[in-house]
Amino acid sequence: MANDAVAEQEKMRRFRDAALPHLDDVYTLARYLMRNPTDAEDAVQECYLRALRHFDSYRGPAMKPWLLAILRNVCNAEFARRGKEEVPTDFAQDEAVAEDMPMWQEPQASPEKLILRQQDSATIRQLVAELPEPFRETIVLREVNDLSYQEIAEIAGVPVGTVMSRLARARAMLRSAWNAAETATSRPATASRVMQ
């Protein structure tokens, strides 16, 4: 009995050492998936408790993708629980809409030559946050959590080819939105440049 307690404490220590360093990564993905801080915090806590529960059977992959996969399941379960009220988080519908979109959407108002300018971090964050799923999670896992295509494929439960096409669409959408934001913020300058 005493040994069980000792083993339990030892496990807890190993879990803390392995999992807590990834808290910022987990929280970041939660913010992008849940879209508000309170829901994100609840999801992160639930993620860590679930991870601890399954820590005995954990044999890899690396800790970070493993935690992010659990977090993604927690978020999806939460969305499923809430039902279909929240249209923006209805993955299937978003994907259906997105499938109809052309891969390459030419920015309507801006010429192809318009060079992307440095946007401030807040604007970029906002642009990413406005992407529909599953493109949002794909680009966050890639650009922010810095995972490989293979790791993203395992987390999302899709082939690597799907990760690649989602990422291509995500970046195309992001680039359009980026250009639109650019045009909106610097309209006078752009307009004069176009007229020249």
Place this chain on the structure above:
Amino acid sequence: MNCAEFEVLLHALIDGELDAGHARELEAHTATCSACAEKLASFRTMREAMSGAALKETAPAHLRTRIETALAVPRSRVISMRDFFKPTRRSFFGGFAVGSALSAAVAASLVLTVIRNNQEQTIADEVVSAHVRSLQAGHLMDVATSDQHTVKPWFNGRVDVAPPVVDLTAESFTLLGGRLDYIDSEPVAAIVYQRRKHVINLFVAQHLGARRAHTASESIQGYNIRHWSQDGLDLWVVSDLAGEELDEFVQKIASALRRPSGAS
């Protein structure tokens, strides 16, 4: 390579996921297709802007506290909240895990205590394991001599402390030698004594569990354990020797440590 293929593969290229063969094909395509070359450049620019931007969030401190608190509570309580344990400080703690921000702050100050106790528990267990391991043939000593002036220098460069090695032959504790051991993944000095047929392991390191001025007693698997802190050292003693005799040993070591001249 056509433009449609290029549009998907260019991302693998800028993400460094493309093999050399395909990378060359893409480069060849950009040489002949200026539209694709521009797309590639534009996505590269965007990717660079994104990696330069602060897109990663930092978990708020209260969330970190909340999770650390939840992880410090025994697992079965966290998950089921069933009343497995009789009311102890830890279960009192369980209530905090779901409490308000204020109680989380209070819990944060308590969590240190609990974690430290846990660490002590872990180390007590490891100390016993190390002792049992040392009793197996050929594992007891790296340097076997009853000469303290040989044992003490042997540890130079092997551990980051100068462990106390004292001659207690007069008190009928015979110095057998010393050994490098590992507790909690840290190298520690183990000094081995014997009284009659009973082997005593004295483990010394800078950090081996909670600092405590007073000697703590404990017994695991029939082995008696004593540990205390003195002069910036954490000391653990383990043996199958009777409790009172082990206390006597602890006293001798502690008083020898207080009189450095007597120790050399």
